[in-house]
Amino acid sequence: MIAKTRDRTLKLARDTLTIEAAALHTMRDRLEGADADALVLAVDLLHSCKGRIVVSGIGKSGHIARKIAATFASTGSPAFFVHPAEASHGDLGMVTRDDVFVALSNSGETDELLTIVPIVKRTGAKLIALTGAPNSSLAKLADAHLDTSVEKEACPLNLAPTTSTTAALAMGDALAVALLDARGFQAEDFQRSHPGGRLGRKQLMHVSEVMRSFDETPKIAISASLQDALIEMTAKRMGMVVTLDKANKVAGIFTDGDLRRLLEKSTNLDGLTLEKAITAAPRTIPPELLAEEAIEMMEKHRINHLVVTDPAGALLGALNLHDLFAAKVI
CATH class of the missing domain: 3.40.50.10490 (Glucose-6-phosphate isomerase like protein; domain 1)
Known part of the structure; x- marks a missing residue:
């Protein structure tokens, strides 16, 4: 022109x-x-x-x-x-x-x-x-x-x-x-008249509809080795593994980010126990909350994963940003 x-x-x-x-x-x-x-x-x-x-x-x-x-x-x-x-x-x-x-x-x-x-x-x-x-x-x-x-x-x-x-x-x-x-x-009324779009999915869909099931969630006993944790994480392709205590309650989470930070300090991980490598008391969310609340929690705490638990802290499943993208919530 x-x-x-x-x-x-x-x-x-x-x-x-x-x-x-x-x-x-x-x-x-x-x-x-x-x-x-x-x-x-x-x-x-x-x-x-x-x-x-x-x-x-x-x-x-x-x-x-x-x-x-x-x-x-x-x-x-x-x-x-x-x-x-x-x-x-x-x-x-x-x-x-x-x-x-x-x-x-x-x-x-x-x-x-x-x-x-x-x-x-x-x-x-x-x-x-x-x-x-x-x-x-x-x-x-x-x-x-x-x-x-x-x-x-x-x-x-x-x-x-x-x-x-x-x-x-x-x-x-x-x-x-x-x-x-x-x-x-109200916003809830607007959501009910817009169920088909991304806005409706985000504000009407619950965590339980988006999360990975218990069987699909990478998990391992906290007493397991770091090598076993990496195998479980790789097998279920979620970028993290949830660690469980003896009562099968969530004890912590080990992510690929945790692994990178460990390798930045030393490439020799011999003798390092999983219990010392995890992030204890990870962010959890109940299944009945809205997917929108999961997104807000991830954004607020700058995390990519959430562990889904029952009121007693027992593992029910997990979700990450990829799950939310796949569900077209984001």
Whole structure:
């Protein structure tokens, strides 16, 4: 890319971000007086909704509406998107008097929305409108109107919906965040609606589901030789071996890191007993804790392994970072 083209590309990119950021600041500042009352009313309507939140828009506003509906749904408020053109051909039957209808239109004069909104109102559903035109037809029909007007689009031609769609999306996020707080939505609730992703696995999966079993865990009596410990560690390929006392309770752990530190001091390990080489009282974790807590413990203590024990200190299994990666928890 030649210098002149590169400079123009960067200028347009920076200008776009500057224009859109300024629009969001302006919209935030408008949340005073009547605009503040409108937002509070909108959240109250959503919070008291006994049915579903139905979000609608067409064109670029339709894309934003889909995302807003998805955000509501993932933060504890049942919601779905309905296309206004499809709504006028039967899909409007999905809207009931217990629902709240959220309509997005920058102009506030979208024909497809204005065709169905009066019918939505007659069903008894409440209407929230996000428009860039406070005096528009859609704004006047709304029970709560949220002003998402912008001074100009980031598009150099001031034509393509850019700043206006960013403003609508941000206002939708503001509604969703305020609503989830009003509902008392917690991290545990979010986890239940996101079980398929890494976040869900980390925060829903327990240590017992990730750990190596007792039989798979490298282990050896504390009275065994260092050579036997190395054989066990190598055979089960975990980078460590758990040492057990006479009562079969965890006495310590010997890791490949411990071995390297020993060899740095001397290559002659003859006469060195396993009991003197181990790390006594290793970090342990019960199987019922979440995998997320295991990760936090590893990060806090800068370790790669955790020994899983019962309340009496008996060995149940073990896990390391590789197990967490394999389970796609990390």
